[in-house]
Amino acid sequence: MDETIQRTLRSLPSVSSLLESPEVARAGATIRAEIVADLARKRQESARARILRGDTSAVETIVTDLLADLEGLQQPTTAPVINGTGIIVHTNLGRAPVSEATATAMQRVASSNVALEVDPVTGRRGGRGREVAALIRALTGCEDALIVNNNAAAITLTLHALASDRRVVVSRGEAVEIGGGFRIPDVLRQSGCVLAEVGTTNRTYLRDYASAIDENTAALMKIHASNFAILGFSHQPSTSEVADLAREHGIYAIEDAGSGCLVSTEPYGLGPEPLLQDSIESGVHVVTASGDKLLGGPQAGLILGDRETIDTIRSHPLARAVRVDKTVQAGIAETLRHYVTGTHEEEIPVWWSISRSPSWLASRVESWMQALDNHPALESIASESAVGGGSLPGKTLPSHALAVRDPARDADSVATSLRTGRPSVFARIVDDAVVIDARTVLRHQDDDLIEALRALLS
Numbered sequence: 192m193d194e195t196i197q198r199t200l201r202s203l204p205s206v207s208s209l210l211e212s213p214e215v216a217r218a219g220a221t222i223r224a225e226i227v228a229d230l231a232r233k234r235q236e237s238a239r240a241r242i243l244r245g246d247t248s249a250v251e252t253i254v255t256d257l258l259a260d261l262e263g264l265q266q267p268t269t270a271p272v273i274n275g276t277g278i279i280v281h282t283n284l285g286r287a288p289v290s291e292a293t294a295t296a297m298q299r300v301a302s303s304n305v306a307l308e309v310d311p312v313t314g315r316r317g318g319r320g321r322e323v324a325a326l327i328r329a330l331t332g333c334e335d336a337l338i339v340n341n342n343a344a345a346i347t348l349t350l351h352a353l354a355s356d357r358r359v360v361v362s363r364g365e366a367v368e369i370g371g372g373f374r375i376p377d378v379l380r381q382s383g384c385v386l387a388e389v390g391t392t393n394r395t396y397l398r399d400y401a402s403a404i405d406e407n408t409a410a411l412m413k414i415h416a417s418n419f420a421i422l423g424f425s426h427q428p429s430t431s432e433v434a435d436l437a438r439e440h441g442i443y444a445i446e447d448a449g450s451g452c453l454v455s456t457e458p459y460g461l462g463p464e465p466l467l468q469d470s471i472e473s474g475v476h477v478v479t480a481s482g483d484k485l486l487g488g489p490q491a492g493l494i495l496g497d498r499e500t501i502d503t504i505r506s507h508p509l510a511r512a513v514r515v516d517k518t519v520q521a522g523i524a525e526t527l528r529h530y531v532t533g534t535h536e537e538e539i540p541v542w543w544s545i546s547r548s549p550s551w552l553a554s555r556v557e558s559w560m561q562a563l564d565n566h567p568a569l570e571s572i573a574s575e576s577a578v579g580g581g582s583l584p585g586k587t588l589p590s591h592a593l594a595v596r597d598p599a600r601d602a603d604s605v606a607t608s609l610r611t612g613r614p615s616v617f618a619r620i621v622d623d624a625v626v627i628d629a630r631t632v633l634r635h636q637d638d639d640l641i642e643a644l645r646a647l648l649s
């Protein structure tokens with residue numbers, strides 16, 4: 192064996208000396224001893240293997256690696272972070288933060304029993320989800336509704352229940368990938384449906400749908416092209432035209448509406464986003480949407496439609512596999528109540544962010560700078576935010592941001608410090624500056640942000 196390797200192996204700390212080292216003992220103080228010992232053994236074995244392969248640096252990192260293992264078991268990666276990216280519904284940052292009332296409602300039911308499937312008046316078994324269904328009915332005019340794990344589950348369940356082993360007609364311009372490999376054609380196939388694509392990428396006419404309908408066709412499906420836009424020479428028939436055609440042929444009209452929007456985005460200077468109530472109005476049998484995009488609630492999928500269709504979907508065996516727990520039921524209900532009472536703009540973080548004016552955001556940035564004694568590394572700049580989360584592609588909102596420039600370090604290094612600090616701040620890099628958009632920093636996070644920046648600048 193190579194002499195350097197032998198020497199390095201001899202200098203590799205034993206498992207017991209690792210466990211005796213004060214820093215390991217400190218980092219593992221609240222962890223069960225056998226778990227700490229097991230981690231130390233695994234680190235020692237892997238360091239030995241690396242050294243035998245000639246990687247002698249393993250001896251230098253064994254202690255820090257073990258400390259990171261111990262830290263990793265204790266530090267939740269789901270700790271709150273500050274979203275300074277300017278992207279309001281940020282998928283990588285957990286999409287929509289819920290309102291305070293929603294968080295409280297979810298917490299309250301999480302640690303208690305609730306009358307989820309029993310009617311308190313009669314004491315008899317009663318359907319879950321009645322509260323949510325009543326709220327969705329009041330807001331959209333649908334006859335019935337069901338909530339499931341997410342919109343992907345909503346689409347999968349709907350297709351299984353209504354169109355398994357049969358053809359579903361989809362426009363080529365809407366046979367899209369939503370993200371993370373979730374492709375509509377694959378989802379259709381996985382749900383046991385036969386995809387009948389019609390039209391072309393940019394133009395599909397109602398007659399294309401009509402000529403694809405045969406005796407084995409179960410449904411016509413519209414999918415909201417939420418994360419891209421086809422501009423120029425393009426055409427797609429409206430949802431109501433497609434719904435009418437389906438009804439003429441006695442087959443289902445299904446719409447995947449995407450973001451679950453209940454209030455118009457246009458007054459805020461954003462483009463139109465389909466509203467759930469308009470989808471219902473258009474006459475489709477069933478509409479699906481996400482609960483944690485523009486709806487602004489916890490992760491969920493909404494299935495809305497007429498009584499008979501929703502009943503068919505609800506009684507499919509897969510419904511149980513994708514159903515939500517009591518915390519999500521309570522969270523979606525509480526979020527919907529904000530729309531019922533008209534308090535969504537103030538209470539639901541997504542709508543609070545969308546509705547802040549650029550001048551209000553500019554004064555917010557001013558107040559941050561003042562709290563940080565107008566440090567020379569800071570500058571107030573105009574910026575642009577976006578809704579994100581696969582909603583309103585290409586549409587931005589004028590915003591205001593805090594730019595951080597450190598003459599001693601590049602922007603990447605500043606951004607890394609902010610991300611790994613506590614609290615952690617996610618920002619954008621623009622023109623060699625780290626840019627924190629005031630629109631997406633939540634209402635209760637000013638003090639946390641100032642603390643993070645103070646730590647950075649000190």
Ligand SMILES: *Cc1c(COP(=O)(O)O)cnc(C)c1O
Nearest residue numbers: 341342343369415417449481581
């Ligand atoms: C986001 C999106 C989905 C997936 O929704 P999840 O809630 O993430 O499962 C499906 N369809 C459209 C059009 C979407 O925008």
